[in-house]
Amino acid sequence: MLTNxxxxxxxxxxxxxxxxVCEVFGLDRSDEGLPVYDFAVASAEGPTLxxxxxxxxxxxxxxxxxxxxxxxxxxxxxxxxxxxxxADLLEALRRAADRGARVLSVCSGVFVLGxxxxxxxxxxxxxxxxSDELSRQYPRAMVEPxxxxxxxxxxxxxxxxxxxxxxxxxIVRKEQGPEVANRIARRMVVPPHxxxxxxxxxxxxLPRSQCDTVGEVLAWMERHLDEEVTVEQLAARAxxxxxxxxxxxxxxxxxxxxRWILRQRVLLxxxxxxxxxxxxxxxxxxxxxxxxxxxxxxxxRALGTTPQAYRRTFRGPEAAA
Numbered sequence: 001m002l003t004n005x006x007x008x009x010x011x012x013x014x015x016x017x018x019x020x021v022c023e024v025f026g027l028d029r030s031d032e033g034l035p036v037y038d039f040a041v042a043s044a045e046g047p048t049l050x051x052x053x054x055x056x057x058x059x060x061x062x063x064x065x066x067x068x069x070x071x072x073x074x075x076x077x078x079x080x081x082x083x084x085x086x087a088d089l090l091e092a093l094r095r096a097a098d099r100g101a102r103v104l105s106v107c108s109g110v111f112v113l114g115x116x117x118x119x120x121x122x123x124x125x126x127x128x129x130x131s132d133e134l135s136r137q138y139p140r141a142m143v144e145p146x147x148x149x150x151x152x153x154x155x156x157x158x159x160x161x162x163x164x165x166x167x168x169x170x171i172v173r174k175e176q177g178p179e180v181a182n183r184i185a186r187r188m189v190v191p192p193h194x195x196x197x198x199x200x201x202x203x204x205x206l207p208r209s210q211c212d213t214v215g216e217v218l219a220w221m222e223r224h225l226d227e228e229v230t231v232e233q234l235a236a237r238a239x240x241x242x243x244x245x246x247x248x249x250x251x252x253x254x255x256x257x258x259r260w261i262l263r264q265r266v267l268l269x270x271x272x273x274x275x276x277x278x279x280x281x282x283x284x285x286x287x288x289x290x291x292x293x294x295x296x297x298x299x300x301r302a303l304g305t306t307p308q309a310y311r312r313t314f315r316g317p318e319a320a321a
Contacts, residue, residue, distance in 0.1 A: 012078030
C-alpha cells in the first residue's frame with residue numbers, strides 16, 4: 001500500500017515541480033474520505049536549500065527519511081541535467097528501489113535516477129528538450145521522448161512540469177483505484193488522465209532548409225503542401241535522376257521525401273488549428289490531406305492526439321468545434 005511518501009531535494013529545486021508532489025501527496029483530504037499520506041520533504045544537501053526561484057526551503061529531514069518511504073520522488077531542479085550528485089543520495093535511491101519502494105522523477109529529476117543506475121535497461125520519459133542529452137549520458141536507458149510518463153515499476157519517470165501531475169495521479173490510480181485518483185484530480189481542478197503525449201507540445205516551426213543540393217526543392221515543397229507530388233516530379237525539379245535525388249534527400253534531411261512532406265503537413269495543420277477557426281475539412285484541404293478523416297488519422301499517428309483535442313488544448317474548448 002502507498003502510505004509513506006518522501007520528496008528528496010537538492011539545491012536549485014524547481015518550486016512548481018516540488019509543489020506538484022506536495023499537492024497530490026502532502027494535503028490532508030481526510031474530510032473528503034480520501035487517503036492521508038505520511039509525507040515529508042527531505043534534503044540531500046543540508047537543512048536549508050535554495051530554490052530555482054531564489055527563496056529557500058528548510059526541512060529537518062535528511063536522506064534517512066527515504067528508508068521508510070513507499071514512494072521516493074525526485075523533482076526537477078536547476079542544473080540537474082549536468083551536475084555532480086551526492087553519492088549518498090544515489091545510494092539511498094538504489095536502496096529504495098532494491099527494497100521495493102517506487103522511485104518517481106519529475107522532468108530533469110530523471111538525470112538523478114540515471115546517475116543512480118536506475119534507468120539501465122528501462123524505458124523512461126523526460127522533457128522533450130532534454131531527451132537527446134539523457135540518451136547521450138545514459139545510453140543504456142530507453143528514452144521515449146513523446147510520452148508524458150513511463151511506468152517501469154518500481155521506477156516511474158515523467159516529462160516536464162504538468163506531466164508530473166499525470167504521473168502522480170497514475171500512481172494513486174494504480175495503488176488506490178480510479179475513484180481516489182479522480183477525486184484528487186477534481187479537487188486540484190485538473191484532468192485525471194490526459195490523452196496524447198509530449199509531441200503535441202514540442203516546438204517545431206516549419207524549417208527553412210539549409211541543404212546544399214535539395215534546398216530549392218524543399219522550399220518549393222513547403223509552398224505546395226496541398227499538392228500531391230511524386231519523387232519523379234521532385235527529382236525533375238532538382239535536375240537529377242529519381243535514384244540520385246532520393247539518396248541526396250536522405251543524406252541532407254535524414255528522412256525520405258514522403259516522410260518529410262508528411263511531417264510538414266502535420267506542422268502546418270498544427271499552426272492552422274492554433275491560429276485560425278477553419279474547419280477540419282478546410283484544414284485537411286490546405287495541408288494536402290484531402291479529407292478530415294485522413295487529417296485525423298495522420299495527426300494521431302504523429303502527435304498521439306486528435307486535431308479537435310489539439311485545438312482545445314491550445315485555443316480553449318469554444319474553438320474546438
